[in-house]
Amino acid sequence: MGVEICVEGLTKSFGHQVIWQDVSLTLPAGEVSVMLGPSGTGKSVFLKTLVGLLKPERGSITIQGRDITRLREHDLYEVRKLFGVLFQDGALFGSMNLYDNIAFPLREHTRKSESEIRRIVLEKMDMVGLIGAEEKLPGEISGGMRKRAGLARALVLDPEIILFDEPDSGLDPVRVAYLNQLIVDLNAQIDATFLIVTHDIASARQVPDNIGLLFRRELVMFGPREELLTSDEPVVRQFLNGRMQGPIGMAEEKDAAQVEQELAALGDGDGKGARSPGSQALTPRLLPGPGIPRPPRWEAIARREAALHEKAVAGA
Numbered sequence: 001m002g003v004e005i006c007v008e009g010l011t012k013s014f015g016h017q018v019i020w021q022d023v024s025l026t027l028p029a030g031e032v033s034v035m036l037g038p039s040g041t042g043k044s045v046f047l048k049t050l051v052g053l054l055k056p057e058r059g060s061i062t063i064q065g066r067d068i069t070r071l072r073e074h075d076l077y078e079v080r081k082l083f084g085v086l087f088q089d090g091a092l093f094g095s096m097n098l099y100d101n102i103a104f105p106l107r108e109h110t111r112k113s114e115s116e117i118r119r120i121v122l123e124k125m126d127m128v129g130l131i132g133a134e135e136k137l138p139g140e141i142s143g144g145m146r147k148r149a150g151l152a153r154a155l156v157l158d159p160e161i162i163l164f165d166e167p168d169s170g171l172d173p174v175r176v177a178y179l180n181q182l183i184v185d186l187n188a189q190i191d192a193t194f195l196i197v198t199h200d201i202a203s204a205r206q207v208p209d210n211i212g213l214l215f216r217r218e219l220v221m222f223g224p225r226e227e228l229l230t231s232d233e234p235v236v237r238q239f240l241n242g243r244m245q246g247p248i249g250m251a252e253e254k255d256a257a258q259v260e261q262e263l264a265a266l267g268d269g270d271g272k273g274a275r276s277p278g279s280q281a282l283t284p285r286l287l288p289g290p291g292i293p294r295p296p297r298w299e300a301i302a303r304r305e306a307a308l309h310e311k312a313v314a315g316a
C-alpha cells in the first residue's frame with residue numbers, strides 16, 4: 001500500500017551553506033509527489049536525506065512511526081529496504097548485463113534461490129517493457145532503456161517508497177511521455193509512495209497527486225497538484241510557465257522592484273490584481289493505461305479537481 005513519509009522542520013547545511021531550512025511536508029501513502037525547484041536548490045540533497053544517506057541538522061523524518069534521522073546505521077539499513085531509488089543515469093554496473101544488474105539487489109540482500117530470482121527479475125523486466133533485453137550491456141542500449149532497467153532494479157525488493165531523481169533527464173519528449181505513462185501505471189499497480197524530482201514541467205503538470213517547490217532555501221509550497229497548478233504565487237507561476245519574468249533569476253533571486261515591474265509588464269500583477277485567484281489552467285491528469293484499474297483515491301481527486309474547475313469557470 002506504500003507508506004507515509006512525514007517530514008517536519010527539516011534543515012540541511014553543508015558547513016555554513018544552508019541548503020534548505022524548516023522543510024515540513026507529508027508524502028501521502030501510495031500517492032505520487034513531485035519536487036520542483038531551480039537548479040541547486042537542493043532537490044537531490046532532499047532525496048538523499050530522505051533515504052538516510054545525508055544527516056539533517058534539525059527536524060525529523062517519520063516513516064512507520066520511526067524518526068529515521070535518529071536511527072543507528074544498523075536500523076537505518078532495515079529502513080532503507082523500504083526504498084527503491086532510480087538514480088539519474090540508472091546507476092547500472094557497466095560490465096554486467098541487464099539481467100544481472102536487476103538481479104543484483106536480490107543476490108545482495110536476500111537468500112532467494114536463483115530460480116526465484118529469475119521469476120522476480122523477469123516479472124519486473126516485463127513491467128518496464130524490457131523483456132528480451134536480458135543479455136544487453138548498459139552501454140549497448142538507449143538512455144530510455146537504461147532508465148527502465150534502473151527502474152526494474154529499484155522494483156525488485158518490492159519497495160514501499162520509490163524515489164526518482166530526474167527520471168526524464170537526457171530523454172527526448174516522446175521517451176519522457178512513455179516514461180511518465182510507465183510511472184503512472186506502476187503506481188496504480190504497486191501502490192507504493194512515489195517522490196519524483198524533475199525539471200520537466202509537462203511531467204509535473206500531468207503525473208503527480210502532489211507538487212512541492214523549493215526556492216530560496218525553503219519549501220515555498222507543497223500540496224495537491226491542482227492547488228499548485230492554479231496557484232497565483234509568482235514564483236510558482238514563473239516556474240510552471242518556464243519564463244524569465246518573476247522572482248527566479250539567472251543565478252540569484254531578483255530584487256522585489258524588478259519582479260514587480262516584470263509581472264506588471266506581463267499583466268499578471270502581483271497575484272492580487274487582474275486575475276481571480278485560482279484562474280490558472282489545470283492540465284488534465286495522465287490516467288493509467290487500458291486494463292490497469294485506477295487506485296481508489298482517484299475518485300476523490302477527480303471530484304476535487306472538478307469542483308476547482310467549476311469555481312474557476314464561475315469566477316471567470
Ligand SMILES: Nc1ncnc2c1ncn2[C@@H]1O[C@H](COP(=O)(O)OP(=O)(O)OP(=O)(O)O)[C@@H](O)[C@H]1O
Nearest residue numbers: 014019037038039040041042043044045046197199
Ligand atoms: N556532499 C555535499 N557536500 C557539499 N555540498 C553539497 C553536497 N551535495 C550537494 N551539495 C551542494 O548542495 C546544493 C544543492 O545541490 P543539489 O544537487 O541537491 O541541487 P538540485 O536542486 O538537485 O540541483 P539540479 O536541479 O541542478 O540537479 C549545491 O550547492 C551543491 O553544491
